Amino acid sequence: MSRKEEFFNHITEGNKTKGEFITLGSAMLDGETIKDAFVKVPLKTMNRHGLIAGATGTGKTKTLQVLSENLSEQGIPVLLMDIKGDLSGLAQPSPGHAKIDERHAKIGLPFNPKKFPVEIMSLSEQDGVRLRATVSEFGPVLLSRILDLSDTQSGVVAVIFKYCDDNKLPILDLKDFKKVLQYATQEGKKEFEDAYGRISSASTGAILRKVVEIEQQGGDLFFGEKSFEVEDLVRTTRDGRGYINIIRLTDIQDKPKLFSTFMLSLLAEIYETFPEQGDSGRPELIMFIDEAHLIFNEASKALLNQIESIVKLIRSKGIGLYFVTQNPTDVPEAVLSQLGLKVQHALRAFTAKDRKAIKLTAQNYPDTDYYDTTEVLTSLGIGEALVSALDEKGRPTPLAATMMRAPMSRMDVLTDAELNSLLDDSKLVLKYNETIDRESAYEMLNKKIEKAELVKAKEKEREAKEKERRITTRTSSSRKSTRQNPVVKVLTSATFIRAVFGILKKVI
Known part of the structure; x- marks a missing residue:
């Protein structure tokens, strides 16, 4: 045998499977594509997370x-x-190309251009289904992590939430949260001290500055109603295809x-929302985080800890997380060690640091008698990758340099007209894009403050009137007593005065 x-x-x-699977392409040996040597990923293990890595322009x-299309098809x-x-081009079929036909002929797969059901979403003012959440839904612990607060400041946030719960004050957006913070150390200072103890104005000031930082980055657009319901991420079409939800994050x-x-x-x-599934045979939802190095490079410690925890725990909910980045070293080791599927496109060795990173990357893959992994990593062409997955029993499949299949959808963005047409047909746009600003903590506290100020104003007015009444009464009493005093009456009479002046005149 050759x-x-x-x-x-x-x-x-090594790629035999009894259940459903996705075919990524065909294996390569010594630079030649081996037709029908299909590299497969069982759906059963796709909730074990994954990594798609490679230098810029290598086909990540x-x-x-391709993965999104085939998951949607399933x-x-x-x-x-x-x-x-x-x-966004996933919403339109590929126009096809001679090079695509040539590639698929080598792989041994037919090429069928298709479009897929797509929802365009947005965190900002870009067009798309608006994604929002209320501050109350975050809760004090998660909000404190986001704001990167100290233990003392986190305690203040917990008290703020407790006060709002006790007084039925909804905290929907950031202006609600800021208003309660200000109220705690100003108008409502005594109320808070009596019920929850003293709250330092220095702590609330520090928290407010953190909130303003989030506001400046667009947090005021994200926090509010109507809250996005995560169940809408797992919709399917009438013909059974899964929706591909694309969150636009370019800004x-x-x-x-x-x-x-x-x-x-x-x-x-x-x-918190999705039920436990265990090993159900197919995932409930797959999430792809493109340019993941931007997240890990800029993420707070709280986010990194949260992602590490979620990666370890969320698999049982039927959720798969896939990180797309330039180099595996961009992903923390605690996360990298949890990943089942690894698709490694070419890496470039321009510096000593690059060569060291490539050696470390090669050590993440199973040993093989057919490749020098370090060498292959630098010699892969565009649309080629080293693939290592998990079989249905959780064992690594054979490492394969793979000629990847081409996307069935357009490899380009939608035009403005196509995007507008897609959004016009979206049920989720109708559901979520209306801004709701119902009465919440901000309005309720303002009314409470206004009422208190009105009571104070009335009390001052009453006191002023009472003071004026007392003065008027004293003056009136004084005059009255003067009129009634007979001595004063005689001394101030005209006869008495003339008599006095007459005496003085005779003396003179």
């Missing part, structure tokens, strides 16, 4: 697109975080606080 035949058997045996985004909803803004690359806030909110809500 080495090529041995390799073919090695790949096909297209791999993400009825599994997808959530894409589109930081570069180049994923928040320089707003790490806003992105951290959103990530913490989304992961926490999904974890």
Whole structure:
């Protein structure tokens, strides 16, 4: 048996699966694509998370697109975080190309252009389904982590939430939260001290500054109503295909606080809301985080800790997290060690640091007799990748340099007209894009303060009238007593005065 035949058997045996699966492409040996040596990923293990890595321009985004398309075809909803803004083309079929036909002929797969059900979402003022959450839904612990507060400041936030719960004051947006903070050390200082103890104005001032920081990054757009319901991420079409939900993030690359806030909110809500599934045979939802290095480089410690915890725990909910980045070293080791599927596109060795990173990356993959992994990592072409997945029993599949299949949808963005048409047909846009500003803590406290000030004003007015009445009464009494006193009456009479002046005249 030739080495090529041995390799073919090695790949096909290692990729056997009894259940549903996704075909990524066909394995390569010595730079040649081995037709029908399909590299597969069982759906059963796709909730074990994954990594898509590689240098700029090596095909990471297209791999993400291929995975999303095939998951949608299998009825599994997808959530894409589109930081570069180049994923909306999933909503339109590929126009095709001779090079695509040539690629698929080598792989042994037919090429069928298709469009997929897409929802465009937004955290900011960009067009799309508006994603919002209320401050109350975050709770004191999560909000304190986002704001990166000290233990003392976190205690103040807990007291604020307790006060609002006790007094039925909804905290919906940031202006509600800021108003309660101010009230705690100003108009309502005594009320808070009597019920919860003294709250330092220095602590509330520090918290307010953190809130303003989030506001400046667009947090005032994210916090509010109507809250997004995570169940809407797992919708399917009438023909059974899963929706591909694309969150447009092109305008928040320089707003790490806003992105951290959103990530913490989304992961926490999904974890709390979705039921336990265990190993159900297929995932409930797959989330792809494109340009993940931007998250990890800018993320707060709270976000990193939260992501590490979620990666370890959320698998049992049927949720798979996939990080798309330039180098595996961009992802913390605690997260990297939890990932089942690894799709590694080419890396570039321009510096000594690059070469060291490539050696470390090669050590993350299973040993193989068919490749020098370090060498292959630098020689892969565009649309080629080293793939290592988990089989249905959780064992690593054979490491395969893979000619990746091409996306069935357009590898380009939608035009403005296409985007507008997509949004016009969206049921979620109608559901979430109306801004609601119902009465909440801000309005209620303002009314309470106004009422208290009105009571004070009336009390002052009453006191002023009472004081004036007392003065008037004293003056009136004085005059009355003067009129009635006979001595005063005689001394002030005209006869008495003339008599006095007459005497004085005679003396003179």
